[in-house]
Amino acid sequence: MPDAQTLAPWLDAVRATAASQFAEAEAPSGVDEVWRYSRIADIDLHAYSPVSDDAGSAIEAIGIDGAAATVVIRDGRIMSLDRTDALGKATVTSLVDHPDAEALLNGVRGEAIDAIAHLHDANLGDVVVIDVPRGHHVPAPIVIDVYSDVDGGLTCPHTIVRAANGSGVNVFERRRSGSASQLVVPVVELDAAPDARIGYLVAQQLGTNTNSLEHHVAQSDQQAHVICSVAAFGGSYARTRADFRLNGRGASGDLLSAYFGDGNQMLDFRTFQEHNAADTTSNLLFKGAVTGAAQSVYSGLIKVAETAPGTNAFQTNRNLKLSEEAWAYSVPNLEIEQNQVSCSHASTVGEIDEDQRFYLESRGVPTTTAEQLLVSGFFAEVIALMPIDAVKTEMQTIIDDALAADRAAQEG
């Protein structure tokens, strides 16, 4: 990691310390609740090596028209960083170029919680920092396009979004990889100061031979609002853990996901809605479909601290099972230490509703089209809530196309 190494000795120290901690850390096992039902036991974390700078994985970036800034990351390195006037006073930089670099890195996440986090820190690539000053609203989304394609390669992307008091920003991250067998361990930190607003969406479109262990950590201060969303489609075993912390009075936010699994993949989600202050609100809506021999896991916990009276916390996970072999697991949980709360959780796993399909068919809509309309409609609810308007149609189309391909394959 030449550039970063020469520029930031402190960062080398972080990596080195993490490397030795990783060497000693116990790999997660399916016995831990947070890894139950996962495929972590099938992944040898030591089998992957950091990708060298001359790996040269290349693919054309997919941006958003009118984006305030576009960052292109290949094999863990920032290849280009295009800023426009729309950024205004906000900055988009590599971590090592930021004056608060040391405080920013893992400032929201905190200490590494497990071997995966040590692995991430030890192999940290270029970190993107989006910093929005007090009262400033970035009018267009900031785009980060990430790609890697090295056999046996390990990449650890890291994005930090910091929104100061009363500011606002939307960030769209696109995660892709080639067909090489590889491991991606991304971390995303979202930090919303009082009255700030952050909208974040990651489109996970990894290759079918990529395993991914992603970690999102968000914190909201007083009256801040954070939307943390994931559209997950790719990967072999692709996991997203989200720690959503409401730390200031009146803070609120949404945790959203649309996921579609096919082939033999497993999409795995673990969420923690942590209410640490009074009058905080969190809404979680995760909607997914699995077909072929795909599997999905959703496990979520709402934690309400004693210090958080007046909490409103909602958690809804809905799954469509589109084939015999597909399998969806859904485990909602509550842990409440406060009486003055309003919490609910709901989870369902079901097939396409037979009566709904018949209703459309009885109007002359062919079966396949009827199913596409129903699945598309199922996802429309959650996609509508996601923060990046410019990619909503694309997210819907990815699902529609995946379903069409699946139905065509089933018809043989």
Added chain:
Amino acid sequence: MSELVITDLHAKVGDKEILKGVSLTIRSGEVHAVMGPNGSGKSTLSHVITGKPGYTVTKGSVTLDGVELLDLPAWQRAKAGIFLAMQYPTEVPGVSLQSMLFASAVEAGRDADEVKAGIAAESERIGFDPALITRPLNVDLSGGEKKRNETVQLGVLAPKFAILDEIDSGLDVDAMKAVTRRVEDLTNQDEPLGVLAITHYKRLFEELEPDHVHVFAAGVIQKSGGPELAEELEQTGYAEWVHLVEKDDGFAAFHDPSGNTTFAEDLHLHEG
């Protein structure tokens, strides 16, 4: 002139036989009323004709102008010209009336603009709120709005035959008039609609005059006649038919309060 011919139709749900030999012929422009007590299998008849899952046809046929409908999937039956106005229209979150009818139009080779204009015209005609056209189908709609919605679809899809399953249930007087008048109009147009109206009450016929009335009980048509039969039923109710109970051997029988049980055949009940 089209013809919907139901011949000796038998169907069951699980192991329970619900339709036990229904025969009925409907021609374009005719209105046939099928009346009967609750639980007699009237709705099953509508579901079996239109191909709703969950039923097994064990015998008989349903043809539309000679084409066997029972061999076709539900959507092809609709495409062939059969429409079902449901008793309880299904709520379909995420799919609007407009996108459903567009999808149907694509399959039928019809122009989307024509369909859009058709939806607007039909909505206006029967007082269906245009704001509901692009909202999820039947979600959060009142009973009256749901039945108006069904009637808009009937007008736009322009089928050869419509089966109206208790279209009068859950309707206020205004909605009832709007819906039945529109159906009546369709039976008098150049290519007239044939109607099979399943109902419990005669009030449906205030605007929609039936040509034939059939009493349906215990899975068969027990008696057929003209509009006067509906009048008669209004006077006597279904008392004569509601005591039909199912015997283990599958024969429909009258249950006499005196304790004697008489088989239906002995009473010279005929099938339509």
